[in-house]
Amino acid sequence: MTETISWIAVDWGTSNLRSWGIDAGGEVVSTASSDQGMGKLAREQFPAALQAVLAQLAPPSTVTDIVVCGMAGARQGWLEAPYLDAPTDLSDLGRGAVHPEVPGTEFRVSILPGVCQREGGENVMRGEETQLLGLASVTPGYEGLVCMPGTHSKWAQLEGTRITTFSTAMTGEMFELLKTHSVLRHSLVGELEGPERETGFQAGARAGLDHPEALLGQLFRVRASALLSGRTPDWCAGFLSGLLIGTEIAANRSQIGTDPVPLIGSAGLCALYARVLAMAGATGRVVDSTEVVLAGLKAARASIA
Amino acid sequence: MTETISWIAVDWGTSNLRSWGIDAGGEVVSTASSDQGMGKLAREQFPAALQAVLAQLAPPSTVTDIVVCGMAGARQGWLEAPYLDAPTDLSDLGRGAVHPEVPGTEFRVSILPGVCQREGGENVMRGEETQLLGLASVTPGYEGLVCMPGTHSKWAQLEGTRITTFSTAMTGEMFELLKTHSVLRHSLVGELEGPERETGFQAGARAGLDHPEALLGQLFRVRASALLSGRTPDWCAGFLSGLLIGTEIAANRSQIGTDPVPLIGSAGLCALYARVLAMAGATGRVVDSTEVVLAGLKAARASIA
Incomplete structure (x- = not known):
């Protein structure tokens, strides 16, 4: 079924990379992952790490549209995607994407930005903003606190697709x-x-x-x-x-x-x-x-x- | 002046050992220290570590009375000196001393106990109780909180020579x-x-x-x-x-x-x-x-x- 993939979704964190092939109807038709997280890679190693995972998802020539969230957009990642400043509307998240090249391919890679907070306690997130936008998509109109437990737990105040404040x-x-x-x-x-x-x-x-x-x-x-x-x-x-x-x-x-x-x-x-x-x-x-x-x-x- | 030493004071912590030769009037007449703390020693190595330091303080044959506080009395130290239970009067501290042998010598070594707290938040100290008794000696009648900053800071409530509660x-x-x-x-x-x-x-x-x-x-x-x-x-x-x-x-x-x-x-x-x-x-x-x-x-x- 890999011929039906229309774009590829990637969550590229510090420790791991997870990817999904998505069809034109928005359904997941294949998945692949690796342990090649941002923390293990020098800048020039990102294209090969991505290609290695994509080869498990789809024939390399068929899909070119790749959307990435997470630490790949950090300063020490593949290509820095500058933070959006909270409070901000996450429905604009894609506008802040950056597009690193993958030499020898037609890939259009879009790395989404993270979100930062400069007033009321400086803070940063990369990856969680995409989950928050997703939460706003699947439960439209939710307003209130969201808790994201983990190595660095995030607590964010959400008003629909808008993030107002957060802490780590x-x-x-x-x-x-x-x-x-x-x-x-x-x-x-x-x-x-x-x-x-x-x-x-x-x-x-x-x-x-x-x-x-x-x-x-x-x-x-x-x-x-x-x-x-x-x-x-x-x-x-x-x-x-x-x-x-x-x-x-x-x-x-x-x-x-x-x-x-x-x-x-x-x-x-x-x-x-x-x-x-x-x-x-x-x-x-x-x-x-x-x-x-x-x-x-x-x-x-x-x-x- | 080493012939005037009448007893030897030792503070034997996790990382270091400090010792003082004290004369009959209670004055310090010599000092010596080493990095042979409890954390570096197996049980059978304590006597030699003590003798090495004492050799710098006094001719070995002249002084036999040695009083030790600190981690040397821990379960994993030289010889366990069971904790006194807080609340307790520290003026009785010496009664809880234990006496390990130093083979081939006439040493009478006394290792002072630590203090534990079983109610109101379990806690332990070894070494600080001796400093608290010393504080009570140099500022008689002090009542109130004492703060002992460090790797593991202690906060103790003192009423004269009596310790009521403490935390770490x-x-x-x-x-x-x-x-x-x-x-x-x-x-x-x-x-x-x-x-x-x-x-x-x-x-x-x-x-x-x-x-x-x-x-x-x-x-x-x-x-x-x-x-x-x-x-x-x-x-x-x-x-x-x-x-x-x-x-x-x-x-x-x-x-x-x-x-x-x-x-x-x-x-x-x-x-x-x-x-x-x-x-x-x-x-x-x-x-x-x-x-x-x-x-x-x-x-x-x-x-x-």
């Missing part, structure tokens, strides 16, 4: 840093997915929700609990995870209304966030992240000049 | 982790002690004091400020340092009264904490940390059985 919490990266490099690592050696993980997670989430201002102090409880109460590695891992997510959600609690908060991210992480939102008296609604990135790439393609 | 903030370790291993490291490459460090420090401290609940979000401002506003590495390092210290102090602000808060730690770090305390409308009072550890070892020695 280094929650996922912090978990990995503390687990791998800090003194807490001594309490996190062994089976981390055992039966005590759940109890630890709830205790940590409660502690983070109740005292988000005390994170630097509460972290050390992982170590002290292991030393004094013989807490197991699975309990400690759960506590650390819950503490970080609880602290993150508490910091954003005042912005959360009564509508369910859309959660865009990996299924496992979104489920954890939904549980902690419930503990905070709020509600989360898990959104299919592939669906919204595809909807966003499609919507952005319509505005590419 | 992983502030110093967090700075090193983020600087070395996180995405923020990209903004912290170059001259970190330049002229912009001060401006960054003040901005970070203000941000931490005003919104300690938002630490996970504010950290990312280091990266965004470098990307969007061209903030220099020295500004970024200052911001990160100020943000962490401001967040730590804000979390403890409600416990700080009108009396100056004693600060025990390295001179440079104590000066930074004193500045941020002033920004929070409080006052810090820098205490000589060597003076209080020596006063604490001396006071504890009096209660060793």
Whole structure:
């Protein structure tokens, strides 16, 4: 069915590249991915990395229209796509696209811009803006907070296709840093997915929700609990995870209304966030992240000049 | 003058070992140190590490009474000295000492216990309790909060020689982790002690004091400020340092009264904490940390059985 592909959608992040062949009716007819994320590539290696994935999607001669979101447009990526300044209407996202050349091909590659915020706390995103545009496409008229859990969680205020403000919490990266490099690592050696993980997670989430201002102090409880109460590695891992997510959600609690908060991210992480939102008296609604990135790439393609 | 030494005081931490020869009048007559901290030693290596330092202090045959505080008494140290449970009166610290043997010598080594807290947030300290006892000795009757900045900052409530509660903030370790291993490291490459460090420090401290609940979000401002506003590495390092210290102090602000808060730690770090305390409308009072550890070892020695 590859002959029916009319354009190719690409989500090119720091760690991975995902791509989809889309037919004229907007349906996905093939997919391919690789581990050639922006973080592994020098500038001149991007064209070959793209071609290697596209060769799995479609005969190279048939499709030339390629729309890319994510870190490929960063300053240290393939070709910089300057940020749009928030507040901004994401329905114009395609107008900010840049077009790197792929030597020896007829490809028209469009890399979408990210969004930055200069007032009220400097911030940047690349990739999430396309998911937000997609969310606005699949749930038209949604107004309110959106939570995108991950290595660097984003929290954005959306008014239809318009993004007004956003922030970034280094929650996922912090978990990995503390687990791998800090003194807490001594309490996190062994089976981390055992039966005590759940109890630890709830205790940590409660502690983070109740005292988000005390994170630097509460972290050390992982170590002290292991030393004094013989807490197991699975309990400690759960506590650390819950503490970080609880602290993150508490910091954003005042912005959360009564509508369910859309959660865009990996299924496992979104489920954890939904549980902690419930503990905070709020509600989360898990959104299919592939669906919204595809909807966003499609919507952005319509505005590419 | 080494013949006048009557006992030897030792502060044996994770990274270093410091020792002092003390005469019958309680004066320091010689000092020696090494980098043979607990973290580098297997159990059987402690006696030799101690003897190597003592050889610089005094003729081995003349002095046998050695009092040690710090991580040498940890479970993974030389010989475990079980924690005293807070609340506890530190004037009894010597009663909890343990006495490891040094084969082939007449040494009587006394390793002082640490203090733990089981209720109201599990916590542990080893070494700081001796400094707190020393503080109580040199400023009798002091009641209130004591701040001990460092890799793992301790905040303790003292009532004379009695410690009631305490907490640990992983502030110093967090700075090193983020600087070395996180995405923020990209903004912290170059001259970190330049002229912009001060401006960054003040901005970070203000941000931490005003919104300690938002630490996970504010950290990312280091990266965004470098990307969007061209903030220099020295500004970024200052911001990160100020943000962490401001967040730590804000979390403890409600416990700080009108009396100056004693600060025990390295001179440079104590000066930074004193500045941020002033920004929070409080006052810090820098205490000589060597003076209080020596006063604490001396006071504890009096209660060793």
